[in-house]
Amino acid sequence: MKASDETYVTPIYILSGFLGSGKTTLLAKLIDYWQEAGLKPAVIMNELGDVNLDGLLVKQEVPMEEMLGGCICCSIRGDLGVTIHELIQKEHPDLIVVEATGAANPMELLDGVTETALYMKLDIRPLITVVDSAYLMELFDRQQGKTYRLMQEQIRCASVLILNKTDLLDSSRMQELLKLLNQSNPYAKKIPAVKCEVDLAELLVEGEGAQGATDEAGDQNLSQTHSHYGQSDSHNHNYTHNHSHSSHSHDHSHEHSHDHGQDPHGHDHHHTHSHVMVHTHYLSGPVDSKAFEQLIAELPRDVYRAKGVLTFSDTSSRFLFQYAYREPDFMKITPQGDIPDVVVFIGEHFDKEELSEKLKALEAGTLLAE
Known part of the structure; x- marks a missing residue:
């Protein structure tokens, strides 16, 4: 059943993770996986800046919409529903992946997609967060900073955690990482990885329950990851592109310092990326x-x-x-x-x-x- 059918419910995946964690690397692998299965994926890519450079790593035949100059969960959140609607109407994809800027709070992004699902037929799949394992542990040692708190939020919101860059941690640090993640989110499936080399079929399977819920299980997953998926990426992503980009002739700077106060229920909506x-x-x-x-x-x-x-x-x-x-x-x-x-x-x-x-x-x- 194709997305052009009126009864088709479009699956939508949200890809989260802090800046430099490896989200776009994972996205490229997922696109290859779905295309090999005969599916037509589409991408919505969000960047804080004025230019979507990560989009250059996406194959030119993949429909892509760019949301630039702000965070989906904040200044351009109202455009997300319109973007999803136009992408489905124009391209009829089999599925959509939303890759948010690394500075986004995924819970607010999830709220934005959920609002869109109120008037469009969307199947919101489990949220995937790519964790920069080495950098997270570096911040954990300091136990402070807005970046650390944002990464914790991205971990807490996820249904699946890709523990990327585990080759930069020794076994004792890996145990500390697993303990930290199990305290923050004991329910998420946890998949250790190097260069986001994971079993994509396992990654996309729903309803399997938490993986790596104990330090021992997580360590076993790590050894399996190094033995099966620890090789360098063999896919060639050196594509030519013809995505449209608007050009400018001057320099831009942006500083995000939004504070949305509190709602009537007492939830704090101060954005954790105000320092970015x-x-x-x-x-x-x-x-x-x-x-x-x-x-x-x-x-x-x-x-x-x-x-x-x-x-x-x-x-x-x-x-x-x-x-x-x-x-x-x-x-x-x-x-x-x-x-x-x-x-x-x-x-x-x-x-x-x-x-x-x-x-x-x-x-x-x-x-x-x-």
């Missing part, structure tokens, strides 16, 4: 690769995520750039359409003016690599 800052910078032309790498290496720790599309003056290819927790990554891409060179930085209370000046020096060629 987004700085978008459109480059005027090619830049030196070594100088750019130096700029990235010197980023303050308060910048925990960055991404961009770049042209280097000393190479012939364009690159998709990604950065998460001090680790940069570059991938050659051949984007189609009018996609400008742009870099986006996400973090907490970093000095945007200082960063902007360094980027201008990079463009002018005065930021020289050592």
